Amino acid sequence: MKDTRKIKWGIIGLGTIAHQFAKDLMLVEEAELVAVASRNLDKATAFAKNYDCKKAYDSYDAIINDAEVDILYIATPHNSHAALSIKALQNKKHVLCEKPIALNHDDALQMIQASKANNQFFMEAFWTRFNPSFREAFSKIKNGEIGEIKYINADFAFYADNLEGIGNRKTDMNLGGGSLLDIGVYPLFLCYVVLGIPSEILAKSNFHKTGADLQTSMILQYDNAQAILHSSFVSTSNIKATINGSKGRINLNTLWHEAQSYTLTVNDYEEEFPLPTKGKGFTYEIEECHQCIKENRIESEFWSHQNSLDLIKIVDKVRNQIGLVYPS
Numbered sequence: 001m002k003d004t005r006k007i008k009w010g011i012i013g014l015g016t017i018a019h020q021f022a023k024d025l026m027l028v029e030e031a032e033l034v035a036v037a038s039r040n041l042d043k044a045t046a047f048a049k050n051y052d053c054k055k056a057y058d059s060y061d062a063i064i065n066d067a068e069v070d071i072l073y074i075a076t077p078h079n080s081h082a083a084l085s086i087k088a089l090q091n092k093k094h095v096l097c098e099k100p101i102a103l104n105h106d107d108a109l110q111m112i113q114a115s116k117a118n119n120q121f122f123m124e125a126f127w128t129r130f131n132p133s134f135r136e137a138f139s140k141i142k143n144g145e146i147g148e149i150k151y152i153n154a155d156f157a158f159y160a161d162n163l164e165g166i167g168n169r170k171t172d173m174n175l176g177g178g179s180l181l182d183i184g185v186y187p188l189f190l191c192y193v194v195l196g197i198p199s200e201i202l203a204k205s206n207f208h209k210t211g212a213d214l215q216t217s218m219i220l221q222y223d224n225a226q227a228i229l230h231s232s233f234v235s236t237s238n239i240k241a242t243i244n245g246s247k248g249r250i251n252l253n254t255l256w257h258e259a260q261s262y263t264l265t266v267n268d269y270e271e272e273f274p275l276p277t278k279g280k281g282f283t284y285e286i287e288e289c290h291q292c293i294k295e296n297r298i299e300s301e302f303w304s305h306q307n308s309l310d311l312i313k314i315v316d317k318v319r320n321q322i323g324l325v326y327p328s
């Protein structure tokens with residue numbers, strides 16, 4: 001018999017993505033938002049009212065200690081992902097933590113050790129892995145429909161009109177600022193899922209005066225393939241990804257990380273496959289969390305602990321190449 005019990009969610013950090021996530025949470029029948037936490041009570045109360053949630057806290061510790069919460073969604077700046085996730089896991093909460101998992105591989109490893117030691121589900125919120133267009137395109141790639149993969153080209157860039165000021169998540173080094181950790185992780189994710197761990201990485205950046213990378217270009221070298229990737233806060237881009245094989249290619253169409261369709265081209269015949277998402281598309285990672293929790297699994301087979309560790313190790317290598325060092 002299907003387990004239809006509700007999974008009770010809490011959200012930590014009520015910024016931009018928390019709003020988008022909460023909207024999608026309301027579309028998932030088995031999800032119930034029971035508590036939210038901000039550093040500011042008025043903000044938490046307004047957020048809770050907006051999304052039909054009964055409890056609003058003005059402290060992150062309070063929500064971590066709330067016995068009713070099954071799983072916490074951590075939607076704070078990158079620098080706090082590790083500490084908050086570890087605290088929540090130690091307090092016997094399951095955790096869905098926003099990307100990037102942490103500032104570096106060492107911190108990520110501690111998060112995963114906390115998940116294992118406390119037997120609680122943990123996943124980095126890499127929602128693209130669960131996107132229907134991505135999943136169908138990836139299964140066609142694996143089935144060899146475009147032949148052997150030889151070249152990936154993917155970017156993620158937008159013009160950010162306000163990059164100044166302490167506390168700006170995009171450029172404040174104390175918050176893990178920079179385009180690489182914020183959006184460069186998406187093209188790196190794509191290459192990692194399709195081609196695995198690269199043998200070599202070349203990367204160059206232009207920097208903000210704070211030291212955060214404003215734009216980063218990367219070449220990933222594999223034994224039999226290459227990738228050219230880009231992330232930026234200082235220009236727009238197509239935000240398109242193309243995976244090119246010996247027999248054809250697949251475009252994950254704009255905005256590719258939340259694709260609503262993909263295009264398959266084989267022998268000059270092009271076909272578009274529309275796969276609109278339910279809500280913005282966070283619904284699929286939410287459903288995956290529910291499935292894992294109900295089956296007493298501490299990780300997803302689609303975006304596993306090892307997947308997150310591999311990806312952040314690749315990010316660390318790019319950081320070393322461009323000379324990006326965070327104060328912490």
Ligand SMILES: NC(=O)c1ccc[n+]([C@@H]2O[C@H](COP(=O)([O-])OP(=O)(O)OC[C@H]3O[C@@H](n4cnc5c(N)ncnc54)[C@H](OP(=O)(O)O)[C@@H]3O)[C@@H](O)[C@H]2O)c1
Pocket residue numbers: 012013014015016017018037038039040043075076077078080098099100125127167169175181182
């Ligand atoms: N999956 C996606 O598509 C996606 C998209 C955007 C962002 N993200 C990720 O989600 C995380 C949050 O991004 P966002 O765009 O939602 O950021 P944001 O709008 O700046 O919100 C972050 C929230 O974190 C809390 N916070 C805690 N300590 C803070 C500090 N020292 N400075 C500023 N805020 C602090 C604040 O909530 P309170 O004031 O309520 O405490 C703030 O509203 C990032 O790690 C980012 O990579 C994911």
